[in-house]
Amino acid sequence: xxxxxxxxxxxxxxxxxxRERDPKVRARNFEEVNCGYRLEDALREAxxxxxxxxxxxxxxxxxSIDIPGFIQRISAKNFRxxxxxxxxxxxxxxxxxxxxxxxxxxxxxxxxxESLEPVAxxxxxxxxxxxxxxxxxANIPYMEPSGFKVGxxxxxxxxxxxxxxxxxxxxxxxVFEAFHQAGGVLKYGIPDFRLPxxxxxxxxxxxxxLGIKFExxxxxxxxxxxxxxxxxxxxxxxxxxxxxxxxxxxxxxxxSLNGVLSANELLTRCNLMHAREFPSYDTPxxxxxxxxxxxxxxxxxxxxxxxxxxxxxxxxxxxxxxGAEAPARAEEIHHAxxxxxxxxxxxxxxxxxxxxxxxxxxxxxxxMELGEPDQSGRPRPVQVPGSDFEFETDMVVFAIGTNAxxxxxxxTQLKLDRRGYIATDDDLATSIAGVFAGGDIVTGAATVIEAxxxxxxxxxxxxxxxGLRDTDVVYRDDAGGARPRLFGIDLDEHDFALLRxxxxxxxxxxxxxxxxxx
Amino acid sequence: xxxAGRPSRFEIVAREDFSNVTFLLEIFHPLMAKAAKAGQFxxxxxxxxxxxxxxTIADFDRHTGTITLVIQAVGKTTRAMQQNxxxxxxxxxxxxxMGIPSHIGHAKKVMCVGGGLGxxxxxxxxxxxxxxxxxxxxxxxxxxxxxxxxxxxxxACCDELIVCxxxxxxxxxxxxxxxxxxxxxxxxDIDECVAIGPPIMMQGCAEATRPFGIKTVVSLNxxxxxxxxxxxxxxxxxxxxxxxxxxDGPDFDGHLVDFEDLMFRLKRYNESERAASVRFQDSCRMRxxxxxxxxxxxxx
Numbered sequence: 001x002x003x004x005x006x007x008x009x010x011x012x013x014x015x016x017x018x019r020e021r022d023p024k025v026r027a028r029n030f031e032e033v034n035c036g037y038r039l040e041d042a043l044r045e046a047x048x049x050x051x052x053x054x055x056x057x058x059x060x061x062x063x064s065i066d067i068p069g070f071i072q073r074i075s076a077k078n079f080r081x082x083x084x085x086x087x088x089x090x091x092x093x094x095x096x097x098x099x100x101x102x103x104x105x106x107x108x109x110x111x112x113x114e115s116l117e118p119v120a121x122x123x124x125x126x127x128x129x130x131x132x133x134x135x136x137x138a139n140i141p142y143m144e145p146s147g148f149k150v151g152x153x154x155x156x157x158x159x160x161x162x163x164x165x166x167x168x169x170x171x172x173x174x175v176f177e178a179f180h181q182a183g184g185v186l187k188y189g190i191p192d193f194r195l196p197x198x199x200x201x202x203x204x205x206x207x208x209x210l211g212i213k214f215e216x217x218x219x220x221x222x223x224x225x226x227x228x229x230x231x232x233x234x235x236x237x238x239x240x241x242x243x244x245x246x247x248x249x250x251x252x253x254x255x256s257l258n259g260v261l262s263a264n265e266l267l268t269r270c271n272l273m274h275a276r277e278f279p280s281y282d283t284p285x286x287x288x289x290x291x292x293x294x295x296x297x298x299x300x301x302x303x304x305x306x307x308x309x310x311x312x313x314x315x316x317x318x319x320x321x322x323g324a325e326a327p328a329r330a331e332e333i334h335h336a337x338x339x340x341x342x343x344x345x346x347x348x349x350x351x352x353x354x355x356x357x358x359x360x361x362x363x364x365x366x367x368m369e370l371g372e373p374d375q376s377g378r379p380r381p382v383q384v385p386g387s388d389f390e391f392e393t394d395m396v397v398f399a400i401g402t403n404a405x406x407x408x409x410x411x412t413q414l415k416l417d418r419r420g421y422i423a424t425d426d427d428l429a430t431s432i433a434g435v436f437a438g439g440d441i442v443t444g445a446a447t448v449i450e451a452x453x454x455x456x457x458x459x460x461x462x463x464x465x466x467g468l469r470d471t472d473v474v475y476r477d478d479a480g481g482a483r484p485r486l487f488g489i490d491l492d493e494h495d496f497a498l499l500r501x502x503x504x505x506x507x508x509x510x511x512x513x514x515x516x517x518x
Numbered sequence: 519x520x521x522a523g524r525p526s527r528f529e530i531v532a533r534e535d536f537s538n539v540t541f542l543l544e545i546f547h548p549l550m551a552k553a554a555k556a557g558q559f560x561x562x563x564x565x566x567x568x569x570x571x572x573x574t575i576a577d578f579d580r581h582t583g584t585i586t587l588v589i590q591a592v593g594k595t596t597r598a599m600q601q602n603x604x605x606x607x608x609x610x611x612x613x614x615x616m617g618i619p620s621h622i623g624h625a626k627k628v629m630c631v632g633g634g635l636g637x638x639x640x641x642x643x644x645x646x647x648x649x650x651x652x653x654x655x656x657x658x659x660x661x662x663x664x665x666x667x668x669x670x671x672x673x674a675c676c677d678e679l680i681v682c683x684x685x686x687x688x689x690x691x692x693x694x695x696x697x698x699x700x701x702x703x704x705x706x707d708i709d710e711c712v713a714i715g716p717p718i719m720m721q722g723c724a725e726a727t728r729p730f731g732i733k734t735v736v737s738l739n740x741x742x743x744x745x746x747x748x749x750x751x752x753x754x755x756x757x758x759x760x761x762x763x764x765x766d767g768p769d770f771d772g773h774l775v776d777f778e779d780l781m782f783r784l785k786r787y788n789e790s791e792r793a794a795s796v797r798f799q800d801s802c803r804m805r806x807x808x809x810x811x812x813x814x815x816x817x818x
Contacts, residue, residue: 178613178744178745178746179613179744180563180570180610180611180613188744188748216611217528217611217612217613218613219613219614219615219616219745219746222553222558222614222615222616222617223549223550223553223614223615224549224553245746245747245748246747246748246750246762246765247748247749247750249750249753249760251760255760256753256755256760256779256782256783258782258783258785258786261749261750261751262749262750262751264748264749264750265743265749265750265751268743268744268748268749269743269749273569273570273743274567278790278794279793279794279797280567281567281568281569282567282568282569282594282595282794283569283570283743284569284787284790284791284794285790286786286787286789286790358782358785405746405747405748405765406747406765406766407746407747407765410618410765
């Protein structure tokens with residue numbers, strides 16, 4: 001089937017839409033909005049991939065998934081094979097297919113996208129991920145115990161990715177989480193209608209099957225320190241992926257009024273603590289009728305859509321730049337608009353108004369206009385003088401970004417950068433030997449897949465540090481092609497000896513065999 | 519699957535009831551008992567569907583591996599704990615120790631002031647100061663003699679102990695601020711004051727020491743969710759700055775804290791809390807009906 005040469009004219013011209021719930025109905029419940037592809041949708045969309053030799057999508061992917069490889073297998077109806085190809089590099093396809101900003105990554109550089117809409121790589125990935133969960137697939141490679149004990153701090157995407165790689169390398173891996181449930185931002189942050197918690201649990205279950213232990217209710221730094229993990233608790237290496245959870249506020253008057261909260265608080269109460277099921281769950285959340293959410297990132301979109309589902313009459317999005325600069329995924333903005341969110345672009349709040357009972361009565365805003373580009377390359381918003389106006393709201397949610405979580409910094413001697421994030425070298429090693437860090441706690445707030453990419457990069461450095469054989473750094477004779485594998489080991493590879501490599505040699509290994517192979 | 523591999527076992531090994539609203543729990547957690555320091559707190563969940571509530575660590579024992587919490591049954595969760603937490607049962611979750619430990623400096627003479635429920639968490643501070651060689655004046659306040667607890671423990675670690683009761687049934691009649699006045703009158707060389715209790719009491723203490731310029735540290739306990747600096751629900755105004763009590767505190771300079779703001783913010787979830795309390799009372803027959811339907815959220 002795949003041997004017939006496809007051209008841009010012969011493939012289905014239209015991108016296959018996923019089944020989605022009706023905006024009017026879904027805006028009032030927490031059911032997942034995007035129902036994903038059915039088998040026939042997936043086959044049709046897979047057929048749109050040209051299997052071009054350039055494979056720009058692989059380079060566009062932060063973890064370099066062999067995208068044409070898995071799409072080819074979907075076309076051949078070899079779904080298990082497609083799953084194997086994805087899980088070679090990405091452990092959580094059901095999660096990433098849902099939450100990656102594909103339009104700026106793989107789909108953004110897709111060859112088909114030059115003349116038509118790009119191949120819906122994310123939806124195909126999710127199709128395979130969901131199928132794996134329902135079929136109970138998991139790739140448990142043969143793992144030779146290496147005798148090394150590895151500690152992972154934080155059970156979010158960075159921690160999970162690092163844990164999986166280290167477990168596959170035969171290490172005894174323990175993941176520590178401060179909350180009472182594992183999953184990090186996937187659990188407390190991303191709401192069920194976008195990423196159901198059952199999907200996260202399904203993916204965590206696979207990690208448990210790799211032999212990874214999860215220790216919840218453990219606040220590393222305070223219960224024991226990073227230094228203690230290395231010196232007293234017998235961990236040979238530690239990875240820190242604690243994220244950048246400390247929410248920012250603007251510092252405008254009225255922020256301490258009741259009815260003003262961070263998106264993190266709103267989402268945590270609603271998602272992790274199930275405030276939406278109050279009183280059967282004990283955590284309360286005050287309902288807003290007229291809600292204003294400040295910011296236009298993914299978190300802001302989640303917060304707005306959560307407020308709608310909690311029963312708000314009207315939800316407003318306040319953003320100081322224009323829609324073109326909004327950092328959220330295109331699909332999220334589209335979904336939010338469909339559900340009736342009102343967008344106020346080029347608007348910035350200057351004061352939250354008191355209703356006289358320490359509640360919120362309204363928001364005073366100013367109009368903005370776009371000026372010269374700033375350091376981030378985006379046009380700098382400038383206030384339009386005398387454009388003040390008020391509008392009515394009884395709840396204000398700040399979703400304007402986060403800062404470094406201070407706990408690890410407070411409790412260790414680790415070197416931090418000037419903004420409080422953990423300082424690392426290019427290989428994600430920190431200033432303490434054996435301690436690595438990655439994800440938002442190093443880079444500042446970013447995406448789930450970037451955090452996973454960092455977790456895997458740290459795992460590679462960690463393996464080099466421990467002198468473990470790195471399955472990614474092996475001989476490959478030619479570009480692409482199916483590689484014969486046995487128990488997860490490349491059959492072309494002959495030397496299974498455990499070597500303790502000097503760090504520099506191991507870490508300077510090529511970034512990824514997939515990208516090097518083309 | 520919720521806890522992915524770890525059974526949550528936070529076993530209650532002892533319980534003591536001080537009154538019909540105040541009770542003490544000792545929870546077995548050797549690692550935490552080893553790590554805990556004066557001034558820190560924990561977050562507990564009573565059951566899987568429960569809320570996360572912050573409770574200040576009242577004591578810890580490194581030999582027996584236990585953490586002591588003193589709880590006042592004021593809201594739905596704390597009342598449910600009063601009913602359900604018996605020796606042998608387990609909490610769903612307990613995480614900590616959280617917050618920056620109190621700075622036990624080189625003060626030579628300190629006042630340790632505890633009001634109501636704040637009496638319990640002031641104890642480890644008084645003990646820590648005593649161990650550091652300071653002259654410790656303990657000032658503890660209760661509504662009446664029946665609600666008093668830990669008098670002997672305090673006598674053991676304080677050089678002086680002033681007991682205040684609202685009705686005068688024990689010690690001097692009046693609030694803890696009366697005790698502070700007395701202490702300040704007899705000692706002109708007090709370096710430091712540590713006050714823990716309800717916000718209104720801590721505010722009173724800060725005002726009582728302000729004219730004398732005595733450094734006053736208060737321990738704040740606003741509404742929290744995670745306790746790790748992630749939700750920002752616990753933000754408090756300290757001087758010109760907004761701080762998160764969970765990771766920047768819980769100890770702050772009492773002369774700079776905006777207590778009005780704190781007290782208003784503590785009422786954020788009053789409505790839901792009241793509804794939950796009423797429902798709780800209706801749904802189960804309590805052994806000792808508590809009439810004191812206080813409007814405070816369940817955060818001590």
